[in-house]
Amino acid sequence: xxxxxxxxxxxxxxxxxxxxxxxxxxxxxxxxxxxxxxxxxxxxxxxxxxxxxxxxxxxxxxxxxxxxxxxxxxxxxxxxxxxxxxxxxxxxxxxxxxxxxxxxxxxxxxxxxxxxxxxxxxxxxxxxxxxxxxxxxxxxxxxxxxxxxxxxxxxxxxxxxxxxxxxxxxxxxxxxxxxxxxxxxxxxxxxxxxxxxxxxxxxxxxxxxxxxxxxxxxxxxxxxxxxxxxxxxxxxxxxxxxxxxxxxxxxxxxxxxxxxxxxxxxxxxxxxxxxxxxxxxxxxxxxx
Numbered sequence: 001x002x003x004x005x006x007x008x009x010x011x012x013x014x015x016x017x018x019x020x021x022x023x024x025x026x027x028x029x030x031x032x033x034x035x036x037x038x039x040x041x042x043x044x045x046x047x048x049x050x051x052x053x054x055x056x057x058x059x060x061x062x063x064x065x066x067x068x069x070x071x072x073x074x075x076x077x078x079x080x081x082x083x084x085x086x087x088x089x090x091x092x093x094x095x096x097x098x099x100x101x102x103x104x105x106x107x108x109x110x111x112x113x114x115x116x117x118x119x120x121x122x123x124x125x126x127x128x129x130x131x132x133x134x135x136x137x138x139x140x141x142x143x144x145x146x147x148x149x150x151x152x153x154x155x156x157x158x159x160x161x162x163x164x165x166x167x168x169x170x171x172x173x174x175x176x177x178x179x180x181x182x183x184x185x186x187x188x189x190x191x192x193x194x195x196x197x198x199x200x201x202x203x204x205x206x207x208x209x210x211x212x213x214x215x216x217x218x219x220x221x222x223x224x225x226x227x228x229x230x231x232x233x234x235x236x237x238x239x240x241x242x243x244x245x246x247x248x249x250x251x252x253x254x255x256x257x258x259x260x261x262x263x264x265x266x267x268x269x270x271x272x273x274x275x276x277x278x279x280x281x282x283x284x285x286x287x288x
Contacts, residue, residue: 002047008036010182010193010208012129016121017047024048027114030196030204044128046105046121054108055079055097063246069155073119075244082244086119088112096120102127102250122180122197126242131253133185133260136242141176141192142166147212148176148192149286150183152240157217158274160201165279175203180242183211183261190265213266213286220271223278225285233267234258 001020006013013036018025060083062076072087084096094116098105107120126136139150140159144166151159159178166173179199181192194205216228216236228236237258245251268286272278 004038005031006036006038006040006042007031007034007196008040009034009125009195010129010134010184010191011186012043012125012132012134012184013037013040014121014125014128015042015045016117017045019048019050022048024109024113024117028117030198030202033194033204033206034196043132044103044105044124046107046124048107048109048117051108054095054106055081057083064244071115071119073123084120084123086116088115094120096123098124098127118197123242125182127244127247127250129182129184130243130250130257133253133257135183135254135257135261136195137181137183137192138179138240138242139181140178141181142170142173143176143207143209144170144173144212144283144287146209147287148181148209149212150181150192150214151217152214152236153217154239157219158272159217160199161274162215162217162270162272162279162282165274165276166283169276169279170283175201176205176207176209178203183257185257185260190261211265213268214261215268215270215282215286218269218271219273221273223270223272223275223281225268225270225272225281228267228269230262232269233265234262236267236269237262 002017005016057078060078064075066073074085082098086094092110093112094109096107109116140163141150151162177194177198178201180197190211191208193208243254
């Protein structure tokens with residue numbers, strides 16, 4: 001017997017099927033704001049199974065290993081099927097196999113179950129929606145006066161710090177998400193949505209705002225901002241968007257979204273210090 005749970009993020013619904021009585025759901029409170037109806041069409045289905053039900057792997061080929069602040073994602077193919085392994089501090093937290101369309105996934109939790117299930121759901125979401133004019137970003141986002149402002153940059157650049165400066169010094173600013181917001185092209189244009197994934201800062205808000213601007217951050221001994229032309233804007237967006245880019249279908253879908261976003265949205269480059277002036281220079285410029 002199993003129990004199904006449904007969630008909707010950026011208007012995309014997905015389902016998670018757990019063995020009846022599985023208590024990991026008690027630790028997944030960040031998904032509650034995104035609870036959805038089972039009548040909605042789903043973009044992917046994820047099923048958690050025990051060791052005896054998980055496919056036996058005989059032939060594993062590793063295609064990519066990503067390391068980020070003590071956590072690792074290994075992606076490849078297991079007996080010809082897409083395969084993912086999520087590790088925390090060098091220990092396997094979960095294994096996942098999917099179909100070629102990333103619409104069905106089977107997950108085995110090994111250790112650190114909450115970390116494992118969160119990463120499995122986040123990866124499936126990014127891949128299943130890549131051809132739906134949707135992108136899962138690595139970004140910190142604030143809202144102000146009805147618009148969202150996204151801050152991009154490499155780990156350690158100061159995305160969260162810059163958001164906190166807006167919250168402290170820019171009247172009306174509120175945090176939308178501090179690590180993994182979703183951007184989707186809607187009938188009224190591109191919007192940014194909160195998600196159940198927000199890194200080390202708990203911020204799981206089911207909200208959306210039209211994008212007022214996207215800012216690529218870099219550290220400098222001064223504060224200076226300039227708007228990027230579409231080609232440079234495209235180049236600034238790509239490193240911050242999650243996806244399996246060696247998969248042609250995923251890459252083509254993301255390329256379409258990135259191209260539209262770069263041409264339709266103001267993208268800026270802010271060279272900055274971690275100070276009040278940086279927030280004010282950024283705010284006063286991109287809100288015009």
